[in-house]
Amino acid sequence: MRAAALAVFLAVVFVQLAEPRESKKKRDAAYEAAVQSYSQRVKAGMTRMEVETHLHKEGIRFMQMCCVENHSYWDDLIKIGEEGHPWYCSEHYVYVAFLFVATQPNEPWKPERWKPHDTDVLKGD
Numbered sequence: 001m002r003a004a005a006l007a008v009f010l011a012v013v014f015v016q017l018a019e020p021r022e023s024k025k026k027r028d029a030a031y032e033a034a035v036q037s038y039s040q041r042v043k044a045g046m047t048r049m050e051v052e053t054h055l056h057k058e059g060i061r062f063m064q065m066c067c068v069e070n071h072s073y074w075d076d077l078i079k080i081g082e083e084g085h086p087w088y089c090s091e092h093y094v095y096v097a098f099l100f101v102a103t104q105p106n107e108p109w110k111p112e113r114w115k116p117h118d119t120d121v122l123k124g125d
Contacts, residue, residue, distance in 0.1 A: 027081060031094055034080040038096055044124030048100055051076065051122055064116055068097050074116035075099050099123045 042051050055062055060078060068075040081094040100120040 027083070031080055035096055038078070038098075042098065042122065044122050046122045047118060048076075048116055048120040048122070049118035051098055062098075066114060069099050070101075073100055073102050074114065074120070 042054060046054075052062070055076070055078070062076045062078045064074050065077050066074050068077070076098040077095040078098075079093050080096055083092040083094060085092045099122070100116070101123055102117065103119040103121060104117045
């Protein structure tokens, strides 16, 4: 039983390591194209409401997540891909993150009260 599990594990790792470089280059190019596409349509200085309205109009699903880069700020994430992972039970997603600057202060000592505000501003590079 252990030998079989080890064999499966080694096979998964081998497949990951043996992945052709061309496949990775194609995925990376697709990710870069997605980032460029969003960069052309969504500009720094836009409010959260403007960004999210634009995404909704285009039918783009996104989620909000706290603290991608800064503490107490909510950011929007769009899933643009999945990467293979050597562990069969693991997933590795690739996201475009829209980082916002809060225009209304969140109390750092009360994370349960943190919330995104329509007036938050999209950060630049």
